[in-house]
Amino acid sequence: MHPSLVNIGAYIKTDVVALAPSARATGTVQGPAIDVTPYKSGVLAVLVGAATGAPTEVSATFSFESREPDGTWAPVVDRDGDPITVEASAANGAVELDLDFTCLGDDHEELRVVQELVLVGGSSPTLTTGALLVVGGSSRRPL
Numbered sequence: 001m002h003p004s005l006v007n008i009g010a011y012i013k014t015d016v017v018a019l020a021p022s023a024r025a026t027g028t029v030q031g032p033a034i035d036v037t038p039y040k041s042g043v044l045a046v047l048v049g050a051a052t053g054a055p056t057e058v059s060a061t062f063s064f065e066s067r068e069p070d071g072t073w074a075p076v077v078d079r080d081g082d083p084i085t086v087e088a089s090a091a092n093g094a095v096e097l098d099l100d101f102t103c104l105g106d107d108h109e110e111l112r113v114v115q116e117l118v119l120v121g122g123s124s125p126t127l128t129t130g131a132l133l134v135v136g137g138s139s140r141r142p143l
Contacts, residue, residue: 011136012134012135012136013039013134013135013136013138014132014134015132016034016132016133016134016135017031017032017130017131017132017133018031018032018034018044018112018113018131018132018133019031019046019062019113019115019129019130019131020130021047021128021129021130022128022129022130023049023052023126023127023128024115024117024126024127024128024129025117025119025124025125025126026117026118026119026125027116027117028114028115028116028117029114029115029117030065030073030112030113030114030115031112031113031114031115031131032112033067033110033111033112034110034111034112034133035109035110036101036104036109036110036111036135037109038138038139039101039135039136039137039138040100040101040102040136040137040138041098041099041100041101041135041136041137042098042099042101042111042133042134042135042136043096043097043098043099043133043134044062044064044086044096044097044098044099044113044131044132044133044134045094045096045131045132045133045134046060046062046086046088046094046095046096046097046129046130046131047093047094047129047130047131048060048088048089048092048093048094048095048127048128048129049127049128049129050127050128051119051122051125051126051127052125052126052127053119053122053123053124053125053126054121054122054123054125055119055120055121055122055125055127056120056121056122057118057119057120057121058089058118058119058120058127059087059089059117059118059119060087060088060089060115060116060117060118060127060129061085061086061087061088061115061116061117062085062086062087062088062095062097062113062114062115062131063075063076063083063084063085063113063114063116064076064084064099064111064112064113064114065111065112065114066104066105066108066110066111066112067105067108067109067110068105068107068108068109069109069110071108073112074105074108076099076103076104076105076111077103078103079103084097084099084103085097088129099111101137111133113131113133115129115131117129
């Protein structure tokens, strides 16, 4: 049997923290810069915990930004120019978003996750979220 069928861990890297787990209030937060030059694609795996403070509405939207080394961050869009996003809520538990790294801008080597969180109502509401970026498609096996 081919190793890609019985040893998928040898072909992907799963320990890239795209957004550290934390309880967050309404607002926008960006994850750390991630060097994606060795890879061809990725999957953002988002985990969402329960909301605190009894909000009446919860919306967490995740997207990507990329940049040239030391350049300005720009939104990552699909081939039609539309933002690549996924929305999660406390009820979802987990969502994922696939990304083809050829959608990054020319010479863009770094990627980061952007979370826009809206919590309506309640008393000082927060939502715990976190995300991993699973990357693959490298010409060498991930370390």
